[in-house]
Structures are given as structure tokens and as C-alpha cells.
Amino acid sequence: MSDKTRAELDVLVERALQDWAADATPPDRVWRNIRLGLRERSRRDSSKYGRVRTWCTEALSCGVDLVVSARMILTPSLSGGENGWTRRLVLAGQSSALYYLSIQH
Amino acid sequence: MLDDRELVPRIQSGDLAAFEALYNKYKNELYRTALAIARDQGAAEELLQDCFLRAYDHIDTVDACSSLRPWLHRIIVNLSYNWSAKKRLPLVSFEEVFDRLLSLPRSSPERAFERHELVQVLDEAIRSLSMAQRVVVVLFYMQGFSLVEIAHILDCPVGTVKSRLHNARKALRRKLSADLRTSREVAYELLSS
Numbered sequence: 001m002s003d004k005t006r007a008e009l010d011v012l013v014e015r016a017l018q019d020w021a022a023d024a025t026p027p028d029r030v031w032r033n034i035r036l037g038l039r040e041r042s043r044r045d046s047s048k049y050g051r052v053r054t055w056c057t058e059a060l061s062c063g064v065d066l067v068v069s070a071r072m073i074l075t076p077s078l079s080g081g082e083n084g085w086t087r088r089l090v091l092a093g094q095s096s097a098l099y100y101l102s103i104q105h
Numbered sequence: 106m107l108d109d110r111e112l113v114p115r116i117q118s119g120d121l122a123a124f125e126a127l128y129n130k131y132k133n134e135l136y137r138t139a140l141a142i143a144r145d146q147g148a149a150e151e152l153l154q155d156c157f158l159r160a161y162d163h164i165d166t167v168d169a170c171s172s173l174r175p176w177l178h179r180i181i182v183n184l185s186y187n188w189s190a191k192k193r194l195p196l197v198s199f200e201e202v203f204d205r206l207l208s209l210p211r212s213s214p215e216r217a218f219e220r221h222e223l224v225q226v227l228d229e230a231i232r233s234l235s236m237a238q239r240v241v242v243v244l245f246y247m248q249g250f251s252l253v254e255i256a257h258i259l260d261c262p263v264g265t266v267k268s269r270l271h272n273a274r275k276a277l278r279r280k281l282s283a284d285l286r287t288s289r290e291v292a293y294e295l296l297s298s
Binding site for chain 1: 121125128132133136137140141149150153154157158161162227228231242243246247274277278281
């Protein structure tokens, strides 16, 4: 094959490829589907993050309760003795009766 | 038309109008690339859709100072590879194509159809290339990317791109030359158009 023929064939391929599908445009439904896809992802993400947020809030609240309770129980009372323990347990939100009895024994 | 450098930060901050502008800017060339590789209109639509959804997901990783054109082509080419691997894209044998074309009477009055026929031969010739060669041919001839840009899009050395393009050209020349001998005038018509 001569160089001339080779060059002609190259140009031919180039032209054919440029002409081929030169007028092809995607239909409008492609963009509509992309928007729907984005909306769906955003909805999915927000519900996923929503669940994580609720879980984190509950865990945090539980942790705060534990810390507050522990602090109240373990902080030495100025008055000391049994009355101090029962007072602290009452402040920690517990009924004093049962703990008072158990401490007494 | 808005510059990519203006669009990227807006898209990164969640501006859907900017994303739509980006879609309108690149939709036609990406669609044509997908169509040329997949040769299937439905698949090309799906590939374009997936390409933009993926682009939106990864827009934060983009360098706001560079053009998105090679990056978007990289996405659509990768998606096309995956699609063809799943579909096991059949390759048409050249022997079949040329047997059918050569069996047509050359003295038929449908001379005007020959040009169309020639384009069809090219179309089928390109279709018969391997996926790797076809992608390089489409990006080089149809989209006008340089060899370096194609190497970046395909994430391979420039030498590989050169060799794929060389082999694709060789295959196309070899397979087309037989038919061009019989329709020289049509070839010149196409060349001079």
C-alpha cells in the first residue's frame, strides 16, 4: 500500500468518525433520570444520616446520665455518713429506701 | 458557555443549576463517545446518565483549576469498558462484512448508495476492532484528544496508546483497502467533501 493510499485511508476514517453520530444528541429523559437519581441519593443519604444522628444523640444522652450519676454518687458529701449517701442517691434520681436499707446492712 | 473553573466550585457547594450547565456543555460529545464505543443507543443513554451521577459523587476530588473534559471522558470510557465486559460485546468478522458487500452488484443503479455503503463499511470496520483499539480510535479521531490526553484518560503509558492506534489504523487500512479499490470515486468524494 502506498503512502498516499495510507494517508487517504486515515483521512477517510477520520471523516467517517466525525460524520458518524455528528448529529446524535441524548434525549431529555437522560437529564430527567439524572435529577431523579440525585434526588433519590439525597433522600437516602438524609435518612441514613438521620438514623445515625438519632443513635448518636441517644448514646450521648445516656453517657451524660451515667457521668452525672457517677459524679453524684462518688463525690464526697460534706455531711458524710448515711444521710449523705441517701441524699446523693436521691439526687441521682433513685429511690432512697432500697439503697438506704442495703447500706444499713 | 460557562468555564469549568467557574462551574466546579459551584457544583462542589451543591448548586444543581451549575451541574445542569455542566451536563449541557458536555452531554453531546460524551453521548457520541458512548454511542461510538457501545454502538447501542439505549446503552449510550444509560452510560451518559451513570457518568454524570458518578461525576457528581466525585466532584470533590476534582482540581477546580483544570478542564473536566478528560476527566468526564475517563469516567464514560471506564463505564463503557464495564458495560462491554458485562454484555460480552460481539465482534463482527471482517470476512462476513466484506463477503456481504462484495456480493452486491457493482453495476447497480444505486451508485448514490455507495457512499452510504462506504460509511457503513467503516462503521462496521470500527465495530470489529478490539475494545481497546476502538476506544483509542474514537477518542483520537472523533473527539480530537492528543495521545498524551488519551494516555491520561485511559491511565496507561503514551506508548501503549500509540501502539493501539497504530494497530487499529493498520487493521482498518488492510480491511478497507479491498473495498476502496472498487469504489475509488466514492472514496475521493468522501475525502473532498
